[in-house]
Amino acid sequence: xxxxxxxxxxxxxxxxxxxxxxxxxxxxxxxxxxxxxxxxxxxxxxxxxxxxxxxxxxxxxxxxxxxxxxxxxxxxxxxxxxxxxxxxxxxxxxxxxxxxxxxxxxxxxxxxxxxxxxxxxxxxxxxxxxxxxxxxxxxxxxxxxxxxxxxxxxxxxxxxxxxxxxxxxxxxxxxxxxxxxxxxxxxxxxxxxxxxxxxxxxxxxxxxxxxxxxxxxxxxxxxxxxxxxxxxxxxxxxxxxxxxxxxxxxxxxxxxxxxxxxxxxxxxxxxxxxxxxxxxxxxxxxxxxxxxxxxxxxxxxxxxxxxxxxxxxxxxxxxxxxxxxxxxxxxxxxxxxxx
Amino acid sequence: xxxxxxxxxxxxxxxxxxxxxxxxxxxxxxxxxxxxxxxxxxxxxxxxxxxxxxxxxxxxxxxxxxxxxxxxxxxxxxxxxxxxxxxxxxxxxxxxxxxxxxxxxxxxxxxxxxxxxxxxxxxxxxxxxxxxxxxxxxxxxxxxxxxxxxxxxxxxxxxxxxxxxxxxxxxxxxxxxxxxxxxxxxxxxxxxxxxxxxxxxxxxxxxxxxxxxxxxxxxxxxxxxxxxxxxxxxxxxxxxxxxxxxxxxxxxxxxxxxxxxxxxxxxxxxxxxxxxxxxxxxxxxxx
Amino acid sequence: xxxxxxxxxxxxxxxxxxxxxxxxxxxxxxxxxxxxxxxxxxxxxxxxxxxxxxxxxxxxxxxxxxxxxxxxxxxxxxxxxxxxxxxxxxxxxxxxxxxxxxxxxxxxxxxxxxxxxxxxxxxxxxxxxxxxxxxxxxxxxxxxxxxxxxxxxxxxxxxxxxxxxxxxxxxxxxxxxxxxxxxxxxxxxxxxxxxxxxxxxxxxxxxxxxxxxxxxxxxxxxxxxxxxxxxxxxxxxxxxxxxxxxxxxxxxxxxxxxxxxxxxxxxxxxxxxxxxxxxxxxx
Numbered sequence: 015x016x017x018x019x020x021x022x023x024x025x026x027x028x029x030x031x032x033x034x035x036x037x038x039x040x041x042x043x044x045x046x047x048x049x050x051x052x053x054x055x056x057x058x059x060x061x062x063x064x065x066x067x068x069x070x071x072x073x074x075x076x077x078x079x080x081x082x083x084x085x086x087x088x089x090x091x092x093x094x095x096x097x098x099x100x101x102x103x104x105x106x107x108x109x110x111x112x113x114x115x116x117x118x119x120x121x122x123x124x125x126x127x128x129x130x131x132x133x134x135x136x137x138x139x140x141x142x143x144x145x146x147x148x149x150x151x152x153x154x155x156x157x158x159x160x161x162x163x164x165x166x167x168x169x170x171x172x173x174x175x176x177x178x179x180x181x182x183x184x185x186x187x188x189x190x191x192x193x194x195x196x197x198x199x200x201x202x203x204x205x206x207x208x209x210x211x212x213x214x215x216x217x218x219x220x221x222x223x224x225x226x227x228x229x230x231x232x233x234x235x236x237x238x239x240x241x242x243x244x245x246x247x248x249x250x251x252x253x254x255x256x257x258x259x260x261x262x263x264x265x266x267x268x269x270x271x272x273x274x275x276x277x278x279x280x281x282x283x284x285x286x287x288x289x290x291x292x293x294x295x296x297x298x299x300x301x302x303x304x305x306x307x308x309x310x311x312x313x314x315x316x317x318x319x320x321x322x323x324x325x326x327x328x329x330x331x332x333x334x335x336x337x338x339x340x341x342x343x344x345x346x347x348x349x350x351x352x353x
Numbered sequence: 354x355x356x357x358x359x360x361x362x363x364x365x366x367x368x369x370x371x372x373x374x375x376x377x378x379x380x381x382x383x384x385x386x387x388x389x390x391x392x393x394x395x396x397x398x399x400x401x402x403x404x405x406x407x408x409x410x411x412x413x414x415x416x417x418x419x420x421x422x423x424x425x426x427x428x429x430x431x432x433x434x435x436x437x438x439x440x441x442x443x444x445x446x447x448x449x450x451x452x453x454x455x456x457x458x459x460x461x462x463x464x465x466x467x468x469x470x471x472x473x474x475x476x477x478x479x480x481x482x483x484x485x486x487x488x489x490x491x492x493x494x495x496x497x498x499x500x501x502x503x504x505x506x507x508x509x510x511x512x513x514x515x516x517x518x519x520x521x522x523x524x525x526x527x528x529x530x531x532x533x534x535x536x537x538x539x540x541x542x543x544x545x546x547x548x549x550x551x552x553x554x555x556x557x558x559x560x561x562x563x564x565x566x567x568x569x570x571x572x573x574x575x576x577x578x579x580x581x582x583x584x585x586x587x588x589x590x591x592x593x594x595x596x597x598x599x600x601x602x603x604x605x606x607x608x609x610x611x612x613x614x615x616x617x618x619x620x621x622x623x624x625x626x627x628x629x630x631x632x633x634x635x636x637x638x639x640x
Numbered sequence: 641x642x643x644x645x646x647x648x649x650x651x652x653x654x655x656x657x658x659x660x661x662x663x664x665x666x667x668x669x670x671x672x673x674x675x676x677x678x679x680x681x682x683x684x685x686x687x688x689x690x691x692x693x694x695x696x697x698x699x700x701x702x703x704x705x706x707x708x709x710x711x712x713x714x715x716x717x718x719x720x721x722x723x724x725x726x727x728x729x730x731x732x733x734x735x736x737x738x739x740x741x742x743x744x745x746x747x748x749x750x751x752x753x754x755x756x757x758x759x760x761x762x763x764x765x766x767x768x769x770x771x772x773x774x775x776x777x778x779x780x781x782x783x784x785x786x787x788x789x790x791x792x793x794x795x796x797x798x799x800x801x802x803x804x805x806x807x808x809x810x811x812x813x814x815x816x817x818x819x820x821x822x823x824x825x826x827x828x829x830x831x832x833x834x835x836x837x838x839x840x841x842x843x844x845x846x847x848x849x850x851x852x853x854x855x856x857x858x859x860x861x862x863x864x865x866x867x868x869x870x871x872x873x874x875x876x877x878x879x880x881x882x883x884x885x886x887x888x889x890x891x892x893x894x895x896x897x898x899x900x901x902x903x904x905x906x907x908x909x910x911x912x913x914x915x916x917x918x919x920x921x922x923x
Contacts, residue, residue: 080532101538113529117551126547127537178537376725377736384740387797390765391754403763449649456645475657477851479858479906481879482899485886486660509656512649570747572861573879577887588861591749595756595865604757614750622745626738630805 029056030091032077032182032214037086039072039238046072047238050086054182054214059205060243061229062218064261069238070218074184077216079103090181106175107184110191112167114159120170121146121155124177145173148207164192165200172207183208183215189224201227222262234258256348265308267342268318276351277344282308282319284340292335297326388615394608402605417609426583428613431590434500435569436617438586441504442568443561446511450560451550453512454519469520475513483510484573491578498581506574511564518563522556523549559628562621569618587614661903667896674890687897696873697881697898701905703788704877708856711792711799715852716845718796719803724837726804727811737808744801752865755794756781784874787867791875795862799855803848810844811837846917850910857906878902 037050047069054060062070075081077088079100088096095103115123121142128138146152149169159167168188175183188204189197205228208215219225225232226246233243234257242254246262253259259267259279268285270278295311295318309326311318311334320334343351394402401412421428457465487506488497496502526549534548550557572588579585585593594610622629668687670680691697726737743751758764759780767777780790818836827835838845860879863869869876869884876884878898886895 078532078536080535100532100535101540103536105536107533107536109529109533111527111529113527113533115530115534115548115552117554127534127539130540130543130547131538174533174537370730373725373728373730377730377732380722380725380740381736383797384743384801387751387754387758388742388746390758394757449652452645453649456642460642475653477854478657479854479879481858481860482882482903483656483660484883485892485895485899486663487656488886489663490655490659505652506656509652512653512656516649566745570749570861572749572864573883588747588749591747591753592861592865595749595753596868604760607753607757611750611754615746618745618747619742622741623738626741630737630809 029212030093030181030214031055031089032216033087033089034073034077035087035089037073037076037083037088039069039076039081039083045238047076047083050235050238050240052233052240052243054216056212056214057210058231059209059215059217059229061225061232062216062235063222063225063232064220064235064241066220067237068235070220070235071186072238073235074107074186074216074218077182078105078107078184103182104178104180105182105184106178106180107186108168108171108175108188110187112159112171112188112191114167114170114174116159119156119158120151120162123159123170124174127174128177141177145176148176149173165196168192168200172204176207181213183213185215185217187219188217189219189221197224198227204228222264234261236261252350253342254350256344259342259344265319265321270315270318272343275346277346277348279342279344280336280340283321284336285318285320285322285334286336287322287324288333288335290333292333295320295332295334297328297330297332300326300328391608391611391615394604395612397605399605417605418613420606421609421613426585428590428610430583431585431587432613432617434584435587438500438503438507438575439565439568441501442507442511443564445504445508446515446564447557447561449508450512450515450519451545451553451557454516454523455545455549457516458520458523469517472513472517476517478513480510480571481573484577487574488577497578498584500579500584500586503575503578503586504568507568507571508564510571511567515560515564518560519553519556522553526552555628558625559630562625562629565621566618661900664896664900664903667893668900670893672892673894678890678892680893683893687894690894691897691901696876697878697901700873700876700878700881701902703875704857704859704879707788707792707795707859707875707877708853711795712849712852712856714792714796715800715803716849718800719807719848720841720845722800722804723807723811724833726808741801741805743798744805746798748798748861749865751798752794752862755790755866759790781867782871784871787871787875791859791863791866794866795856795859798862799852803852806848807841807844810841814840849917850913853913854906854910857902857909 032052032054034050034052038048039046050069050073052060052073062073064070072081076083079095079098083096086096087094090103115126118126124145125138125142128141133141146155149172151166151169151173154162154166154170159170162170168191171188185208189200192200201224209228209230217225217229219228222232229246231243231245232249234241234249236257241261242249242258244252249258249262253262256269256277256279260269263281265282267279267281270280272278293313293315295313297309298312298317299310301308306321306323307326309320309322311320318334326332345351395417396413396415398412398414398416401414457468483506490506491497491502496505530548530552531544534544539547569586570588571586572592575586576589576592579589582593591610591614594607667680669682669684671683671686672678672680722740726733726740758766761767761779761782762771762777764780766780771777778786780786814836818840819832822832822836858879859877860883863875863877863880864883867875869880879902882895882898882902885891885898
């Protein structure tokens with residue numbers, strides 16, 4: 015029994031998967047998305063992660079039908095919805111700005127859509143009460159969006175999405191208008207409300223922590239191309255491309271040029287000091303971060319980052335090394351080379 | 354980006370500034386004195402008016418208003434006609450301009466730039482040039498001496514400005530609002546009815562007032578389309594009064610007519626000053 | 641869907657703007673007057689020859705142009721001053737702004753009638769003041785050299801608030817930090833006006849100039865009521881002449897020719913102004 019199913023006994027949780035097949039989109043000469051394949055299972059939460067302009071928001075707009083792809087198919091279960099107009103796709107989207115109707119009260123914001131869709135008054139009243147209670151919005155029902163805090167607005171937007179009884183939930187950076195602390199508090203709540211029901215959830219963010227905290231799987235996009243899709247653990251331990259290796263994990267992974275032209279990458283937290291052997295380094299600067307400290311190192315093979323817990327100071331000369339199983343090797347083009 | 358209201362040259366510091374207050378007083382005198390003079394004239398008997406300031410204590414009268422309100426047709430008839438035409442024109446213009454502005458705004462690109470340019474030219478076009486051809490249309494279709502038919506050319510002439518202003522207002526609305534409604538299953542008319550037009554409230558109000566103002570003031574077309582005196586709108590009625598010798602100098606009844614003809618618009622402007630300024634500002638930016 | 645949304649408006653626009661101009665063009669090659677029993681008869685270039693040789697048309701054109709240039713210049717100057725004053729922050733600014741806008745809302749014909757009384761000789765208030773100062777009065781509306789000035793005065797009075805309103809909108813778009821930055825560098829208020837305000841206001845000035853010029857060249861209502869075109873047609877405008885030809889002389893062919901001629905002049909003037917004024921704005 016999921017939270018969203020309590021809203022209405024008639025929730026259409028037909029448990030259908032969302033599938034994108036070979037989706038491409040161009041605007042003029044610019045490639046927005048190139049040959050994108052993705053599958054999101056019923057109840058699964060997939061995060062689309064990448065830098066701004068990577069195509070993650072475009073993907074949402076294609077799924078919702080606000081834009082249409084130049085090539086490829088979008089499937090909901092067995093049904094091809096590529097050509098279906100957005101109003102008939104039964105998807106719910108939470109926009110970055112929340113897109114609440116500023117001239118309507120919270121209750122009106124939530125009920126208007128149901129009225130338009132021809133839901134009968136009794137159901138509207140019942141669902142409205144249920145969702146207001148679920149998201150603790152009961153006392154705010156007569157307020158206008160302008161009188162709500164950022165977190166409250168987000169809850170209203172979520173409530174509106176739930177009332178759509180969608181076959182897919184789409185969320186476009188729903189946390190980016192909130193302050194850092196609130197974001198962390200809201201993550202579990204958001205997950206509890208949306209995920210695990212019948213509908214697939216696609217969650218767009220540029221924040222890897224958020225993606226790891228909320229999503230079951232993460233799809234990393236760069237320049238319109240899917241780099242890798244997997245669990246946070248897979249992305250961290252076996253990045254498929256240099257881009258993923260560098261995008262996932264903070265501080266950023268160290269990259270060393272190998273004599274054969276390939277690239278060797280080791281995470282700063284995987285370095286450790288050794289008495290002899292290894293690499294001779296000198297501490298150039300340091301940032302104290304409480305439980306650990308982050309050092310900038312100068313080495314014969316170029317600068318390195320090192321996260322350690324010891325009390326090193328600037329100017330110290332140390333020898334460092336790493337375990338072979340922590341090495342990631344990439345071809346010059348960025349593709350992963352070995353296991 | 355709308356700048357803060359503090360956008361101002363450095364010269365303006367707070368505190369008393371005698372030069373500024375002199376200028377403000379001058380400005381107010383310049384703007385209001387002619388109107389106040391009309392009001393004063395309208396309330397004076399002819400003798401008192403010619404008597405100058407010495408006669409200030411006596412000679413106040415409402416007879417001038419009585420005279421124009423009891424003439425044939427009474428003056429309020431013109432006001433009523435103008436109001437009727439104004440309301441009809443405003444409704445028709447909005448009905449046509451809102452969907453048109455919406456569609457143009459959503460279109461974008463070079464096409465829209467061309468259309469906007471053409472609309473700007475049409476908005477600046479001196480409409481007096483059109484009266485002859487429009488008169489021929491009126492004759493052809495039997496539209497002369499029909500107050501509601503007058504709304505047709507008036508709406509046509511108001512459309513360019515109305516569409517430009519509303520287009521600018523549509524552009525200001527966040528796109529997600531409409532997209533959100535679209536995903537919720539709203540049809541086009543439902544989006545306009547429930548989301549877009551309510552949010553455009555101020556812009557619609559200012560456009561409406563501007564259209565009403567235009568219609569209230571329009572002269573050449575009213576002059577040529579209307580000939581029956583009980584159908585005249587205010588502007589041709591004023592011209593007819595001016596051309597007639599019914600009212601003799603010194604103008605007491607004329608002044609009463611100008612006061613009565615002005616008051617509705619002045620009230621409208623004072624009530625809607627804020628949206629008018631906001632609407633014109635928006636339009637000017639885009640234009 | 642676009643057709644349903646745009647179609648009706650477009651149809652009306654074509655009917656009201658394009659059709660008249662097309663019909664005038666057609667009519668300008670036809671005689672349609674009392675001699676032809678008000679039926680159009682093709683006459684080739686006859687109307688156009690007449691227009692070129694028509695001294696009254698050229699006199700009216702010169703008068704209209706003079707009126708437009710003088711009144712629009714005054715309106716821009718005064719309107720800018722007014723906008724600068726209203727853009728400063730002082731108590732009661734909102735109310736003063738509303739009150740100064742009032743003349744613009746008055747119907748032209750209404751106020752023109754008012755001006756007739758204000759300019760009256762000898763009983764009008766202006767002549768009252770002049771008589772008090774000099775002992776004699778001025779025949780504002782009866783003298784050709786003064787009548788056109790009275791028309792300019794009335795037009796400036798009515799239209800300056802509108803110019804000020806649009807320029808005020810432009811002024812409020814200028815970010816305050818530009819002025820603050822200049823002040824920190826020791827710039828004077830004069831420099832602020834010349835270096836910041838005027839250059840950034842340029843597109844607004846251009847827009848207002850073109851808009852007002854087109855409207856002023858079409859001046860009609862004001863003159864009809866204030867002077868009736870007199871004395872001795874010294875204040876007659878081109879639009880007034882076209883009206884006279886159509887409605888008094890019932891010479892529709894020639895009236896249409898006059899209007900097309902005026903439209904041509906308008907286009908020419910607008911084009912030249914755009915070319916001259918637009919280019920440096922990019923710098």
